[in-house]
Amino acid sequence: MAERTSAKKLTVNELIVQKLKETFDRKGTSPDEGSNVWVMAAAAKPFREGEENGLSQEPGSRRPTHRVRVVLRTSDAQEANPYVDGSDFFLEVDERQQSAEFVWEEESFADAPHLHGSEVLTAIRWTSEPDEALLCVRLEDPFQTRTDQAKLGEATRQGTSEGDETWT
DSSP states (O other): OOOOOSSSOOOHHHHHHHHHHHHHOBOOSBTTBSOEEEEEEEEEEEOOTTOOOSOSSOOSSOOOSEEEEEEEEEEOSSOBOSEEEEEEEEEEEETTTTEEEEESHHHHHHSOOSEEEEEHHHHHHHHTTTTOEEEEEOOSOTTSOHHHHHHHHHHHHHTSOTTOOOOO
16 A cells, blocks of 8 residues: 655655555566566546546446556666556545555456557657646656666667657
8 A cells, every 4th residue: 555654744646656656666686587667657637437437347336536547668678668558547545544545456457558569759648648647757767777877878879860869
C-alpha cells in the first residue's frame, strides 16, 4: 500500500505517483541479465461514474477515485528501449488516510497494453489525452547512475545526424 509515515502529508497526485513507482519500477538483476522497468509517464483524472473506461464491465463493489494512464519504459545495459507500452489503471486514493490502492486489478492487469510498442512522443501525447493531467515524465532510466546515462547519451549522440534531437 502506498502510505507515508512521516508528518508531511502527500497530495493525491503524490500518492498516485508513489503507488505507481512501488508497483512498476524494477531494477534488472544484473547488467547482463534482465531489464530495468520504470514509469516513464503517468497522468490521472478523477473517475466519473458512467464514463467510458475501456473495461468490459465494472467488477466488484470498490469504486475507483481516479483513472490513471501509465506508460512503462525499459532499458538494458546499453540503452533505453525506444518503444514503450501503456495502459489505464484505476485507483482508490484516500488523501486523509494517505493511501492509494488499485481497484479492478483483474481487468486492468489481465489485458495486453492499450498502447503497445509506441514511440516515446506518441506515448506522451496518448498519456495526456484528453483532460488528463500529467503527473510525471521520466525519460531517463532512474536506476542508472549519471555516469551510465552520460555514456548512453554519448553513444546515442554519435549515432545521430548533427542537429537531430535525441530522446533517451
